[in-house]
Amino acid sequence: MELRHRALQVLCLTDPEHKAAEALALHAAAASCAVEPDAVLPPAPEGLPGRPDRPELLHHTAVARRSPATPLGRAVLLHAIAHIEFNAINLALDAVWRFPGMPAQYYRDWLRVAAEEASHFRMLRDHLRDMGHDYGDFPAHQGLWTMCEKTAHDIVGRMALVPRTLEARGLDATPTIQRKLTQVGTPDALAAVAILGVILREEVGHVAIGNHWYRWLCEREGHDPENHYGELVRRYEAPRLKPPFNTAARRAAGFSEAELLWLQNE
Secondary structure (H helix, E strand, O other), X not given: XXXXXXXXXXXXXXXXXXXXXXXXXXXXXXXXXXXXXXXOOOOOOOOOOOOOOOOOEOOHHHOOOOOOOOHHHHHHHHHHHHHXXXXXXXXXXXXHHHXXXXXHHHHHHHHHHHHHHHHHHHHHHHHHHHOOOOOOOOOEOOHHHHHHHHOOOOHHHHHHHHHHHHHHHHHHHHXXXXXXXXXXXXXXHHHHHHHHXXXXXXXXXXXXXXXXXXXXXXXXXXXXXXXXXXXXXXXXXXXXXXXXXXXXXXXXXXXXXXXXHHHHHO
16 A cells, blocks of 8 residues: 555554554565655544543643652653654654655655654654553643644754654653653663663654654755744744753754754753
């Protein structure tokens, strides 16, 4: 089956484990899938992305935060990260099917991201189960998908504001979370630190893919990448990013020194 069409089918799946498994399987079979950048796909069905009945989705201000010093607090924290990773599967699959006319490598890059996000989700879900909980046990929010909807018609905005903005926040936040869990020092906390280390290394690559295609699109459309980014932030009311910034990870993901300076000044 054509790769973009298949990505849409996986995006529509509602069971988290089924979606993760199919994202991994599609990536494994990608070499044998045709990529038709200009294929006419069916209209987007209602209710994208496919998601389970649980967790309950609340506004981000209504989602309770708890200290990772307690077992329940650590479970809530890891559940929140697992929810981000589940959403990230959807974000990557949406980038594959939604935007026609891109080079074949674009679609293969985002399919790789979807597969790695599926692996992250599985690791976190398995760890939650080891702690006596599961994905869906706690409320969550849908902030990542909101920006996906805002940029559904604008691939430049999508590349600028999902991988380079929202997902890049994970590069900044993860080391702080790891330090807090290391201070807790329990076996489950230290196991979570190791999982987050794997995720952080691979997320650098995901943000780098966003940077690459954002700059490729800006060159194609005659935009200055650094100036245009600020315009897109304002146009789509992207959240303001706050320090501290993981400058080493951001450099590794392809942010320029001028972009890092802009972040600090903002």
